[in-house]
Amino acid sequence: MSLAILVVLVLGILGGMYMPVGITAFLDQASTVMLLILLFSVGIDLGLNRQVFEQVRKLGFRILLIPLGVILGSLCGGALAAVITQTKIKEGMAIVSGLGWYSLSGILLTNAGNPIGGTISFLSNVFREMITFIVIPFLVKYLNPYCAIAPAGATAMDTTLAMISKHTDGKTAVIAFVSGVICTLIVPVLIPLFL
Amino acid sequence: MWKIFMVLTLGFLIGFFDLLKEKQIKINCRLQTLWLLLLIFCMGVSIGRDGEVIGNLPVLGGKALLFAILAVVGSVVFVFMLSRLFLKKEEEE
Numbered sequence: 330m331s332l333a334i335l336v337v338l339v340l341g342i343l344g345g346m347y348m349p350v351g352i353t354a355f356l357d358q359a360s361t362v363m364l365l366i367l368l369f370s371v372g373i374d375l376g377l378n379r380q381v382f383e384q385v386r387k388l389g390f391r392i393l394l395i396p397l398g399v400i401l402g403s404l405c406g407g408a409l410a411a412v413i414t415q416t417k418i419k420e421g422m423a424i425v426s427g428l429g430w431y432s433l434s435g436i437l438l439t440n441a442g443n444p445i446g447g448t449i450s451f452l453s454n455v456f457r458e459m460i461t462f463i464v465i466p467f468l469v470k471y472l473n474p475y476c477a478i479a480p481a482g483a484t485a486m487d488t489t490l491a492m493i494s495k496h497t498d499g500k501t502a503v504i505a506f507v508s509g510v511i512c513t514l515i516v517p518v519l520i521p522l523f524l
Numbered sequence: 525m526w527k528i529f530m531v532l533t534l535g536f537l538i539g540f541f542d543l544l545k546e547k548q549i550k551i552n553c554r555l556q557t558l559w560l561l562l563l564i565f566c567m568g569v570s571i572g573r574d575g576e577v578i579g580n581l582p583v584l585g586g587k588a589l590l591f592a593i594l595a596v597v598g599s600v601v602f603v604f605m606l607s608r609l610f611l612k613k614e615e616e617e
Binding site: 337343359363378379399409421437 | 565569
């Protein structure tokens, strides 16, 4: 899937460079509509997971500490990266607020009139997903299974869940899924805070 | 921004109250991949048509990688600390 996304992204970039301005302007506008359609579809998926609320009750509210750690950790990392790259701290936090949900974070920044920040955010959340795939086995081996959920952020409910499940146990996979759903629900609230 | 919440909530309610049949849910799952790829293509176009963005793409990519790495490191550090402090007991049970 990551590969398909990269191929389509490169095709889009080439299209944007070489297609007539009329078409690219239309596609640029169309992205907002595409996002809304995608979010409607994602919303249905989220709603189907009623058992998440039950799981939180069953496992105890302490498991909410994991998505909390993901959010606080990401924001601190984003602030530090902002200092290093001499970006505004607020913008740095907006960039990482996607928690790996790349289709949402980039476009929100771009639509807020910051195409540079939007591109960084989009790419950085794509990279985050890739890094997650690579580091999960090491986090389980050298730290603890909960740490495998940390890099995944919002992707723990879909793309990276299989990887987490493969390297940990059933219970951690359930916690990962719950954490992924909670992160996904928080992202649309989190990003506007830093726009 | 409000449109985003509206469509997300609308979808959420449809899923939550089981308004779709099994088959429709599967179709939604497949369509989701299609929407995602179409959106990524459109986002690629936005990047490609913006001279300032495309001219700085290597620099932006480098910055993006730094943000990704530090966000991952931050998340791992926080989750490690919080799990050590509050979830340790559960592990020992």
